[in-house]
Amino acid sequence: MKHLLSLESLPATDMAEILALTQTLKATRGHHTEHPLRHQCWGLIFSKSSTRTRVSFEVGIRELGGDVLFLSTNDIQLGRGEPIKDTARVMGRMLHGAVIRTFAQSDVEDFARYSNIPTINALTDDEHPCQILADLFTIQEKLGTYEGKTITFIGDGACNVPASWIWAASKLNFNLRIAAPKAFQPAPELIARAGGNLVVTDDIRAAAEGADVLYTDVWVSMGMEKETEYRLAQLGGYQINSDLLKLAAPGALAMHCLPAYRGKEITDEVMESQAETIFAEAENRLHVQKAVLTWLSK
Ligand code: CP
Ligand code: NVA
Helix, strand or coil, X not given: CCCECCCCCCCHHHHHHHHHHHHHHHHCCCCCCCCCCCCXXXXXXXXXXXXXXXXXXXXXXXXXXXXXXXXXXXXXXXXXXXXXXXXXXXXXXXXXXXXXXXXXXXXXXXXXXXXXXCEEECCCCCCCHHHHHHHHHHHHHHHCCCCCCEEEEECCCCCXXXXXXXXXXXXXXXXXXXXXXXXXXXXXXHHHXXXXXXXXXXXXXXXXXXXXXXXXXXXXXXXXXXXXXXXXXXXXXXXXXXHXXXXXXXXXXXXXXXXXXXXXXXXXXXXXXXXXXXXXXXXXXXXXXXXXXXXXXX
């Protein structure tokens, strides 16, 4: 039984297989000859908001021949305290696969263990693996390859998105820099576990210098709303703007997993001048989700 629970647990060969499948599925959208999810019903179990991830999985599952149920945890007994392992054992007897967005990474892992159906991490507090696969695919499309490139993450370096970047960098051949204030740098245990190919600094200009990609994410991740004031004050200088982009390599990309808060982690000017890249990145979520689903069904 295959799952996609994290990039930590996904071997580089599987990442490469998913990216190659993405290319084929994107090129053949609308006239697929194989429908690997035919006669299947998948569940999307979400306890956090979502636009891109929800829509890309719902559309992707249908395009692969399957049916899908969106299950907000507000509406199912999980939200009233039914244990994850009981929910998983029930769902596993009815659904053919599950896509889960939640807080604790252990909940996704427990769901996979107890349900015995293919399970996908659609974002936890620890990782956002599907996002980084779509980002790598977008970099390949726009720059020809991610190999040998320098990708600089700017902002909250301690959240799920940079964590998945750290795991990707530990397995693939590109350079990762993370620019964040000390209080928002990745945990030393995570860096030690991932083991290298990473520069962490609070010097945003040095991190941007000569980079091929400047990447950012929200300053206030879902679940962190109580810290909003503190985060805005601490992360205030860690913004992608036109001046910073000038320090990057000629033709550098600005990327954002979205949703974006203009005037905070990125300016409106950069969002609009880089809209082709940023919204291709969002579209690629669909193509990657279909590749992940196809890979899981093999
Ligand atoms: N980037 C991303 O996961 O977007 P959503 O939260 O809208 O799904
Ligand atoms: N770090 C963000 C990612 C949103 C797609 C969050 O967890 O809210």
